[in-house]
Amino acid sequence: MIEVMNLSKIFRQKDGSPFYAVKNLSFSANSGEIVGLLGVNGAGKTTTMRMLSTVLKSSKGTAIIEGYDINKDSQKVRSKMGFLSGDTGLYGRLTPRETIRYFGKLYDVENSIIENRMKKLIDLLDMNEFMDKRISLLSTGMKQKVSIARSIIHDPPVMIFDEPTSGLDILTARNIVSFIHQCKEEGKCVIFSTHIMREAERIADKIVMIHKGELLAEGTWTEMKEATGKQDLDDIFVNYVDSVTKKEGEIHNEF
Numbered sequence: 001m002i003e004v005m006n007l008s009k010i011f012r013q014k015d016g017s018p019f020y021a022v023k024n025l026s027f028s029a030n031s032g033e034i035v036g037l038l039g040v041n042g043a044g045k046t047t048t049m050r051m052l053s054t055v056l057k058s059s060k061g062t063a064i065i066e067g068y069d070i071n072k073d074s075q076k077v078r079s080k081m082g083f084l085s086g087d088t089g090l091y092g093r094l095t096p097r098e099t100i101r102y103f104g105k106l107y108d109v110e111n112s113i114i115e116n117r118m119k120k121l122i123d124l125l126d127m128n129e130f131m132d133k134r135i136s137l138l139s140t141g142m143k144q145k146v147s148i149a150r151s152i153i154h155d156p157p158v159m160i161f162d163e164p165t166s167g168l169d170i171l172t173a174r175n176i177v178s179f180i181h182q183c184k185e186e187g188k189c190v191i192f193s194t195h196i197m198r199e200a201e202r203i204a205d206k207i208v209m210i211h212k213g214e215l216l217a218e219g220t221w222t223e224m225k226e227a228t229g230k231q232d233l234d235d236i237f238v239n240y241v242d243s244v245t246k247k248e249g250e251i252h253n254e255f
């Protein structure tokens with residue numbers, strides 16, 4: 001379970017002025033729930049996930065993950081979570097099997113448990129044919145599967161996946177989506193990010209829309225359809241964007 005509370009990240013711009021990549025963001029994600037973090041490029045999805053995974057320190061606010069505070073108990077948080085980021089580096093000279101074993105050991109998982117979990121992940125992610133090839137020889141989709149497997153070899157209750165299907169072919173993407181559903185079945189809490197509305201609809205139980213670092217809307221698609229009176233996903237998103245833009249305009253007009 002994840003409770004995000006007024007999370008903010010401020011970057012300094014070249015002229016020294018503050019820039020909010022994430023601003024006052026609050027939302028929650030339960031166990032057994034898939035939450036889709038939805039927003040256009042630059043909305044603040046990656047920054048949010050990097051803070052949740054404790055890779056990046058928050059400027060203000062915090063989040064509680066499985067009872068642990070990301071700012072106070074970062075080590076505990078990391079042990080409860082698997083984080084797939086876009087720039088997860090893999091060692092080209094190792095094989096997937098070696099890589100996954102290596103990360104299992106880093107997480108202090110017993111050897112026999114690593115082997116058992118790896119077997120399960122190989123099946124679920126359909127990795128059998130390339131487990132013993134050098135990673136430098138693998139396709140983008142195969143590498144993505146290795147990254148996913150290595151990030152969750154310690155079987156964490158919380159999984160945070162930053163654009164997990166981005167740039168992948170349809171079969172690989174589908175395989176990863178069904179894997180995410182399987183994780184939900186096992187009662188895990190999953191947050192994934194995407195800028196593709198349809199994907200968010202297909203995978204997520206709940207949508208958290210963000211724009212310019214701020215929360216636009218949180219809820220199910222059904223709730224959002226009712227609230228906006230629109231049926232088309234893109235229209236719903238644009239509707240929420242327009243409504244905050246309009247509000248900003250009103251504030252400016254007051255001056």
Ligand SMILES: Nc1ncnc2c1ncn2[C@@H]1O[C@H](COP(=O)(O)OP(=O)(O)O)[C@@H](O)[C@H]1O
Pocket residue numbers: 011012020021039040041042043044045046047048
């Ligand atoms: N390290 C950084 N320094 C300065 N600005 C950053 C940094 N990382 C991200 N940003 C800015 O923060 C905003 C949000 O970026 P990001 O979280 O990557 O968005 P998304 O993942 O939704 O595309 C963007 O305007 C981006 O340029």
Ligand SMILES: [Mg+2]
Pocket residue numbers: 045046047162
């Ligand atoms: Mg991103």
